[in-house]
Amino acid sequence: MKMSKGKYKIESKIQLSDFETKEVVDDAEKKLKKISKKLSKIQDTMYAEGKYSMLICLQGMDTSGKDSLIREVFKNVNARGVEVHSFKVPTELELKHDFLWRHYIALPAKGKIGVFNRTHYENVLVTRVHPNYIFGENIPSVKTLEDLNDDFYHNRMDRINAFEKHLTDSGTIVLKFFLNLSKEEQKNRLLRRLNLPEKNWKFSAGDLKERKLWDKYQFCYEDLLNRTSKENAPWYVIPADDKPTARLILADIVLAELKKYNFKEPTLPAKIQAQVEEFKNQLNNE
Template sequence: MKLSNYKVPCTKNIKLKKYKTSEGKKKDNQEIKENIVPPLVEKLKDLHLKLNAQEENGIMVVLQAIDAAGKDEAISYIFSNLNAQGLKVTSFGKPTEEDKKQDYLRRIHAGEPNRGEVAILNRSHYEDVIATKVHNLLVDEHDDIFEQRYRQINDYERYLHENGFTVIKFFFHMSKKEQRDRLLSRMKNPDKHWEFSISDVEERKKWNQYQIAFEDMLNNTSTRHSPWYILPADDEWHSRRIITEIMIKVLEKIDPKFPKISGKDKKLLDKYIKKLENE
C-alpha cells in the first residue's frame, strides 16, 4: 500500500472532493479484520512497547472527523490493543465555561503524551478552527483570526516535534450517504441508542459548511513535521489498516530500543540471577 497517497501535501492546496471516501474495500472487511490487521497490530504493539520502555519520545495522534465517521471504533480496536501503561486517550467536547476563560490551546495540554507514551486526541485543538468557523463563533474577532490560529497551531505542533513528540493526524473522510446509513443504524437499534445524539442530525444540516472548513484546515495545517492523512472512512476496516501502517512507519522512523543494562547494574543483575538459581 502506498501510504503517501493519503498524505496531504504541505506544498500545494488540495480539493477534498478529489479524495475518495471509499476505495471499494468494504466488501473485504472480514478479510482485512481477520487476516491483515492482526499481524500489523502485533508489530505496532512491539514498537509501542519499546517506545514505552525507552521513554525518550512520545507520539500525539489526532483523530478528526464529522459524526459517525469511525474515530471511536479505531480507538477501540487498534489502540486498545497497545500496552495500557504507555497509552493515553483524551476526548474533547465543547469548551466549558472555565475553558473559555483561558487561551484556546490550554486545554489540549492535558492530552499531550509523556515520553514513552502514545496519546490519542478524540477531537482536538482543531475544533477551534472547525466548529468555530461553521457556527460563526468568532464573529467578534478580527478578520484574519483563522489564519492566525492556523499559524499558532502549526507553531505549537512544531514545538512538540522539536522536543521529541511526533504529531500525526488522521482525518476520517466520509460520504454523506455513509453517514446517513450509520446514523440510521444507531437510531433503529436500541443497543446503539447510547451512541446517538440529536445534535448529530442537526449538525448534518451544515454538511457543506463542514466540508469547506475541513478542506481549509487540511490545506493550512498539514506540515512536514505534522502531516495530515485523509482516510477513505466509508471503508472502516481499510481505514483502520491505513492508520496501523502509518503508525508503524512513524515508530520505525523513531526506532525505539529496549534499554540495556550495563556497568554496575549489570553486575548486580548477574549476582541476583545466580542467587535465585541457587535457591
C-alpha cells in the same frame, strides 16, 4: 501489505472532493490484527527507551468511526502505553485559559502514544461554523461577529502550527488523520442508530442539525487541512466509508512512522551488568 501512503498524505494544496471516501481491502480485519500486534511490540520498546512520544489526532464528521477505530487499532497495545482523550465542549475552567491549554496538559509523556479524539482543530472548525461559541472565551479583541473573520481563524491555525512545531522539536511524533466520510454513508449510519435499539443511545438530534451544515464543514476542513499539514506534523485523508479498511490504513501509517525511529531498549549500567550473575545467585539461593 503494500499500500501507497503518499496518496493519503497532504503534501500540497488539495481539494477534498478529489479524495475517495471508500476503499476496500480484502481481509482488512485479519491484516489489522497482525499490525496491531506489531504496534504493541514497538510501543513496548518505545516506552522502555523513553525518548519519544507520539500524538495521533483524529478528526472527522459525526459517525466517521473514530471511537471504534481507536478501540480496534490499539486493542493489543499495553494500556500503560496509550492515553485517549476525547475533547467535548470546553468547561468553565478551560474557557478561562487560551484555546490550546486543555490540549497541552493532555499531551502524552515520553514513551507513550496519545490519541486525541477530536482535537485542538475543533477551535478552527466548530467555532468557525458556529462563531458565537468564541464569545465564551472572553477574548478582549473579539467584540462582534465581524471580528471573527478569516484572518482570525488563520491566525489560530498559525498558532497551532507553532504549537505542533514545538511538540515535534521536543520529541513528540505528530500524525493527524481526517476520516473522510461521504454524506450518504453518514446518513446510513445515523439511520442504523435509529433502527437498532441497542444503538439508539448514540443518536442525538443535534447530529441532524450539524448534518445540514455539511458543506460549511467541508469548506472549513479543506481550509485547515491545506494550512496546517506540515512535514513535521502531516495530515492524512483516510477513506472512512468502510470501517475495517480505514482502521487498517491508519494503523499501517502509524506503524511505518514508528519504525523510522529504530527504538532500542536501554541497557543496564555497566556496574549493574557486572553483577548480574551475582544477583541471579542471590535469588536462586534464597
